[in-house]
Amino acid sequence: MNTPAKVCVVGAGLMGHGIAQTFAQAGHPVSLFDVDKNTLELAPLLVERNLRQLGVEPEPILDNIKLCSDVASAALSAGFIIEAVTENLSLKQALFALLAELAPEHAILASNTSVIPITDIGEKLSGPVRSRLVGTHWWNPPHLIPLVEVIKTPFTDNAVFEATFDLMLSIGKQPVKVFQDVPGFIGNRLQHAMWREALYLVSTGVCDAETIDTVVKNSFGMRMPFLGPMENADLVGLKLIQQVHQFIFPHLCNEQSPRPMIEDLIKQGFLGMESGKGLQNWPPEKAENVRKNLSNRLIDSLKD
Ligand SMILES: NC(=O)c1ccc[n+]([C@@H]2O[C@H](COP(=O)([O-])OP(=O)(O)OC[C@H]3O[C@@H](n4cnc5c(N)ncnc54)[C@H](O)[C@@H]3O)[C@@H](O)[C@H]2O)c1
DSSP: OOOOOOEEEEOOSHHHHHHHHHHHHTTOOEEEEOSSHHHHHHHHHHHHHHHHHHTOOHHHHHTTEEEESSHHHHHTTOSEEEEOOOSOHHHHHHHHHHHHHHSOTTOEEEEOOSSSOHHHHTTTSOHHHHTTEEEEEEOSSTTTOOEEEEEOOTTSOHHHHHHHHHHHHHTTOEEEEEOSOOTTTTHHHHHHHHHHHHHHHHHTTSSOHHHHHHHHHHTHHHHTTTSOHHHHHHHHOHHHHHHHHHHHGGGSOOOSSOOHHHHHHHHTTOOBGGGTBSSSBOOHHHHHHHHHHHHHHHHHHHHO
16 A cells, blocks of 8 residues: 655645645645744644544544644655645745745645636746646635545646546545636636625615525525536426526626625625624624534535
8 A cells, every 4th residue: 555645735724724634634644834833833723623523533633744844844755735825826926936946856736726827826937847736726614625626727747637636536535627727716616606696686785695695595505415506407408598598697797896895895894704794794603603503514414
């Protein structure tokens, strides 16, 4: 049996600590680095909390995660390096330029960016280095949500793309192949197409924000874990889909900018759960209930 490759995770924040946990749970030695010492030191505590929630003994898994105080020691002898640093193009470009110097020549270099094209992140790297660059878009919380979008750029070596896909499978993820490096990849394009329409309906007074969630959770949202939209289209039949689209598409929002309503709320300091109000009011206990309910339900769904 092959020894699991050493994995280096750069950035130990919301995504990074959960990505490190996932590799560690699958038996990989993981080195974890963050420029912020407090974030780095908090990571094992968050991993421990996650594991206890899952009913998993934390010690053996935490033993697989080594906290590193510099990126050079984190990257040393790593076979797979994934960055989950702040969403900023020049920061990510500079980081990969540094990793190109520090990482072993065979190491796969992966970015967990949400929406920045991987091609842009790698544009200043030399040909041999960027052939090892690939996108791996995880979803929050990364230790619970199965999907990882594996993104190929025009310069990603096919063997790197396939090896990354296989690695994600081997650690228990549900990888998918994204053959073109389009902004937002697949999942975020779908998700935000719906959010654009939802915010349009709210800001034009068709309904309130709470109603959007009631509609989604009590209708097509209920079916989605069992029936994807493409399966659904075939289920109801393509003639019906064509008729519906002929009628409805001209009425759907196709604006290119975020809705002004969002900017107005931000200007008033209504940022969402963190500030007690966003599209809806969020007293702390209500917000906490949403977070708890989400992780409990996700954990339950993984047991099925
Ligand atoms: N939050 C999500 O739901 C989500 C989902 C998928 C992908 N992502 C992407 O993952 C990445 C990380 O997002 P997050 O939500 O974990 O952010 P976060 O702010 O929680 O964590 C980012 C961490 O990067 C660290 N950092 C910044 N520069 C660094 C450097 N040069 N070297 C090492 N560490 C550095 C910061 O100190 C911070 O702890 C972003 O690209 C984001 O778009 C986020």
